[in-house]
Amino acid sequence: MKKCLILLLLITIKAVGLAQEKPIRLGVAGLTHGHVGWILGRENQTDMVMVGIAEPNKILANKLSKEFGFPMTMVFDSMEEMIAKTKPEAVAAFGNIKDHLKVVQECAPKGIHVMVEKPLATTFDDAVKIANLAKTYKVHVLTNYETSWYETNVKALDELKNGTIGELRKVIIRDGHKGPKNIGVSQEFLEWLTDPVLNGGGAITDFGCYGANLMTWIMNGTKPLSVTAVTQQLQADNNPNVDDDATIILTYPNQMAILEPSWNWPIGRKDMELYGTKGAIYADNPTQLRIRISKGYSQFTEETFLLPQRKKPFNDPFSVFTAVIKEELKLPPFNVYSLENNMVVIEILQAAIESAKSGKTIHLTK
Template sequence: MMMYKFLLSLGIMILTSFQLLAQKEPVKVGVVGLTHTHVHWILGREDRGDIQVVGIVEPNRDLAERYSDQHGFPMSIVFDSMDEMIDRTHPEAVTAFGTIYEHLEVVEKCAPLGIHVMVEKPLAVSLEHAKKMQALAQAHHIHLLTNYETTWYPSNHKAYELLKSGAVGDLRKVIIRDGHKGPKKIGVNDEFLDWLTDPVQNGGGAIMDFGCYGANLMTWLQDGQKPNTVTAITQQLQPENNPKVDDEAIIILTYDDSNAIIEALWNWPIGRKDMDIYGLTGAIYADNRNQLRVRMTEGYDGYQEEFHQLEERPAPLNDPFALLAAVIHNEVVLSAYEPSSLQNNMIVMEILEAARKSAETGKTITLDK
């Protein structure tokens, strides 16, 4: 009997060890496209053992060779097409770093094969594309995530936590500012600039490139509640640099008891990604990635201010590819409307679609609930 118990315990230990090892196997990831310069995020990432880049799709050999020299990946893993890369490397997931227009094609190719997909923001160039992507993801039971830089900001998560705890009272207004001097002024490479300033491949200019950040954060703060109305204006203040698209967008969202102003600009003198949250009794200022202030009202214009210097979030909540691996391994389950989720980003696309329509027509757009 003792020998039986010993062998049973040993068997359980061995099985558990194998299960732990299996869980720690890196997710095999294919990179589709190199023209989006956010691709340096994954190519230059330290090896954490959670993912393994097994293949890259990029028909532009010159671009692939430049990045191969920069990051040290072998050209033997670079393929001209998704079909070739998938057939040769069998990825479990792909990350899309091409044009936003190409996101639909990536999902059309990968979803029927059971390959999970993470795209760079925004989810799609249009609500029509987004709905097709959603249908494919749901039909084939794949994860479809959208990556935003601001998802990984500790300041945004602290702001969310403070708001939901009632620290500044009921929400009344949010102002979200994102952008920089403009793609050409900050010196993005030609391969990126060519499509980032194209109304078809990017779906628009600053309104898409940076308007999506505000729509994403506001949908998260509102726990998935859609705005009642969307009003937007766009301008082109750098026609010499952005002849085909807007470079200035202001989007106003109204809710039952609050509103939001999204300022998405390629005309800021200084690059920024920050957010102000105003409640009935105070305000939260997420000034940058790691710094946050809380002001509590005193009298007419007085206040007490508390400053927070925030540490990075723990893994896998501090990195898009760590999160992707954790979701695939069922170690993390995304809540319905958090920033990376498909549910959140479908609402983002409704907001962006309405914003473009509002800017084109000069009218406020009411969203269907």
């Protein structure tokens, strides 16, 4: 009898373990985003399994099917059909930014969690609607940024909190590349990326969101007092309907941030500089960080750190998404993925667009 009870207990423990290891069923909404390869090429991970794709453009779907090896039988014309046929627990949005609201409207009432590619929305009104849906139906809505995977950004904030460079005074964040057409993005991606409605703007939204996201994280959710922005169109032939270069200035009670999103950088970049009362931190790229400490007027010491990738689950956005859904990970308030952070991001971007159009500084309400 005792042996039977032990055997039954072992079987129960094993069954519970297998249940916990069961992969999250993921649906993909859209294939036009250039970042979609991040999920289509994620075959070697077992925490999440792709069960369906919603994409009406069958030429595009067939092309990606051949490239990544997924069967066309899992491609559906609409999200409604994909959800009904495949019963996903989560959906990753890889279409235009304007459609993020539609994705959440379709998924949230069914209890389906959502991860969107940055930014969260094209307007603050849409962001509020998304947040209300997430709250009403108790689902997670995360926003993915490549810079969320950078160990250098994490170390930079840790060093700042530890007082290494003293009190923070200024942050400069630069993001971008040569421009969508110049780097050869797909036609399907280019069509909406350079559309002021579907993308919400040009470089100001495409890359301005990175700086707004990191700054909101650094400031632990504190909104800037004011937003001032200037935009230019330096490649009118390539980007006739949107800006391709922007400078955004954010002011806080004791700090200032300068965001420089652009489709005119000669070399692609995603870097950040933190300036304090005692020194500076330079997060040059995903793996290299430098710390300079002042030693007089212009002298300084410099230490360079070559860092590894972030540890699991933070090395991969879909691992983070899975861990949050399974309640293995609780993101802190105003974490870079969080809905709270990305609500502030959209408020900043909307103010920046308004400032650039009006030529005036926009003051945000608390």
